[in-house]
Amino acid sequence: MNKKELLRGIPKIDDVLQQEPLVFVAEEKGQVAITSAARAVIDTLRSDILSLKDEDAAGFDKARFDLSDLAEKTLRKIEEDECNNLYPVINATGTILHTNLGRAPLCKDAVDNVAAVALGYSDLEYNVAAGKRGSRHDIVSNLIAELTGAEDAMVVNNNAAATMIVLATLGAGKEIVVSRSELVEIGGAFRIPDIMEQSGAYLQEVGCSNKTKASDYENAIMTREQAEDYDPDWNRRGMMRFETGALMKVHKSNYDIVGFTEEASLEDLVKLGKKHDLPVIFDMGNGLMLDMSEFGLDEPNVPMSLATGIDVILFSGDKLLGGPQAGIICGKKKYIKAMKKHPLARAMRVDKMTFAALEATLRKYKDRKIALRDIPVLNMISASAEEMKEKAEKLASMMLEIDPELELNVVEVEDQIGGGSAPMVRLDGYAVAVREAGKSAQATERKLRKNDIPIIARISEDQLLISVRTLLDGELEKVAAAFK
Ligand SMILES: *Cc1c(COP(=O)(O)O)cnc(C)c1O
Numbered sequence: 274m275n276k277k278e279l280l281r282g283i284p285k286i287d288d289v290l291q292q293e294p295l296v297f298v299a300e301e302k303g304q305v306a307i308t309s310a311a312r313a314v315i316d317t318l319r320s321d322i323l324s325l326k327d328e329d330a331a332g333f334d335k336a337r338f339d340l341s342d343l344a345e346k347t348l349r350k351i352e353e354d355e356c357n358n359l360y361p362v363i364n365a366t367g368t369i370l371h372t373n374l375g376r377a378p379l380c381k382d383a384v385d386n387v388a389a390v391a392l393g394y395s396d397l398e399y400n401v402a403a404g405k406r407g408s409r410h411d412i413v414s415n416l417i418a419e420l421t422g423a424e425d426a427m428v429v430n431n432n433a434a435a436t437m438i439v440l441a442t443l444g445a446g447k448e449i450v451v452s453r454s455e456l457v458e459i460g461g462a463f464r465i466p467d468i469m470e471q472s473g474a475y476l477q478e479v480g481c482s483n484k485t486k487a488s489d490y491e492n493a494i495m496t497r498e499q500a501e502d503y504d505p506d507w508n509r510r511g512m513m514r515f516e517t518g519a520l521m522k523v524h525k526s527n528y529d530i531v532g533f534t535e536e537a538s539l540e541d542l543v544k545l546g547k548k549h550d551l552p553v554i555f556d557m558g559n560g561l562m563l564d565m566s567e568f569g570l571d572e573p574n575v576p577m578s579l580a581t582g583i584d585v586i587l588f589s590g591d592k593l594l595g596g597p598q599a600g601i602i603c604g605k606k607k608y609i610k611a612m613k614k615h616p617l618a619r620a621m622r623v624d625k626m627t628f629a630a631l632e633a634t635l636r637k638y639k640d641r642k643i644a645l646r647d648i649p650v651l652n653m654i655s656a657s658a659e660e661m662k663e664k665a666e667k668l669a670s671m672m673l674e675i676d677p678e679l680e681l682n683v684v685e686v687e688d689q690i691g692g693g694s695a696p697m698v699r700l701d702g703y704a705v706a707v708r709e710a711g712k713s714a715q716a717t718e719r720k721l722r723k724n725d726i727p728i729i730a731r732i733s734e735d736q737l738l739i740s741v742r743t744l745l746d747g748e749l750e751k752v753a754a755a756f757k
Contacts (some may be wrong), residue, residue: 442615452485553682557588679756708737714736
């Protein structure tokens with residue numbers, strides 16, 4: 274047979290669709306999905322024939338024209354097409370808040386609450402007790418107030434949105450004073466100077482990269498009168514000045530400055546704010562709610578920061594708070610109220626699923642022990658090296674049971690918080706180092722990544738390492754099974 278004859282022999286899509294297994298699934302999967310899958314299968318067959326060299330045409334496997342075989346392939350294609358683009362993976366990197374892997378895994382109660390609220394109707398904006406309209410802002414604001422000491426709170430899509438709305442509300446057309454050592458880039462397009470510009474506020478940088486004193490902030494403050502009287506010609510570059518809107522501190526979330534350094538504390542800024550009747554903002558970033566210094570995490574936390582008397586503090590929901598993606602703004606009622614009324618509030622509001630997950634997560638914080646036990650991020654941070662060693666040994670023995678040929682070593686590793694939080698903190702952890710006979714570490718890494726639940730592991734010094742700190746309940750079995 275030559276190529277032309279082969280092409281003529283390609284079955285018609287309709288004939289494939291008449292095959293019994295496809296007729297069966299038509300009801301469930303829909304005719305559109307089945308037809309397009311069958312077309313894709315036939316197209317592949319046709320292009321395989323077209324790419325044949327003339328002399329190879331005679332040897333073409335004609336079993337590929339078999340209708341039941343093509344129907345089988347169509348079924349497989351339908352299944353592939355149904356695969357979601359967002360699916361679970363197993364994090365074996367030891368980096369707890371892995372930004373590429375979705376940051377914080379949620380606690381079980383958060384997930385259950387999302388399902389309960391999302392499957393039906395909810396009181397998202399309805400006050401059931403009073404029988405009238407309510408506000409979604411009220412869902413967690415009392416809880417946040419109770420847990421942190423804030424007067425009021427508001428939730429938006431993420432901390433970038435929180436920064437935007439805080440600056441737009443308190444700083445549009447005004448100057449916001451920030452230290453030159455705190456003009457952070459979190460990643461991608463989030464850079465404090467750029468967000469500031471988008472919000473309509475004017476960045477007033479003070480101090481030096483390594484040292485900023487409280488007096489630097491104070492010297493930069495402009496009253497409305499001073500701004501109005503300000504003569505740009507006095508200034509070498511002829512720049513206009515504006516009334517100061519707020520003093521702002523930004524947490525050095527993802528970097529550290531060491532050596533000859535100095536910074537103004539929150540307390541210093543709060544004192545200055547009081548003196549000059551200006552709000553003080555703290556972009557805190559990570560949302561740590563508890564004192565975790567006993568686990569080596571020397572970071573400011575939300576209640577402690579609010580206790581300084583700060584006016585507005587903002588942070589992420591899915592970093593060290595361990596909840597869903599969200600930006601939480603809390604502090605003095607008069608400022609939060611103004612933000613809730615800002616036109617951007619609607620554009621940045623979160624939906625019922627976020628509230629459901631956030632409320633269930635926040636409830637855990639009523640009791641420190643429960644928070645450490647139930648919130649995965651906190652549980653992973655507080656796990657001891659001893660526990661990690663046992664977990665790694667358990668995983669190694671499970672893997673050996675599956676494949677006794679594996680060469681395994683339980684090794685010490687340094688796990689990280691990740692997610693642009695606490696970059697200097699290293700947690701003493703353990704990993705299983707794997708070597709498969711005749712296989713490179715890269716080949717094993719690739720195999721794990723191609724597992725039906727992909728397992729993301731890392732290679733260090735030519736060893737494949739499976740860090741156990743970030744393996745959740747039930748995942749040891751799945752990792753071991755990948756070596757079948
Ligand atoms: C992480 C972070 C942000 C951005 O928060 P997202 O929730 O990722 O939008 C802003 N500011 C600081 C200081 C941060 O650490």
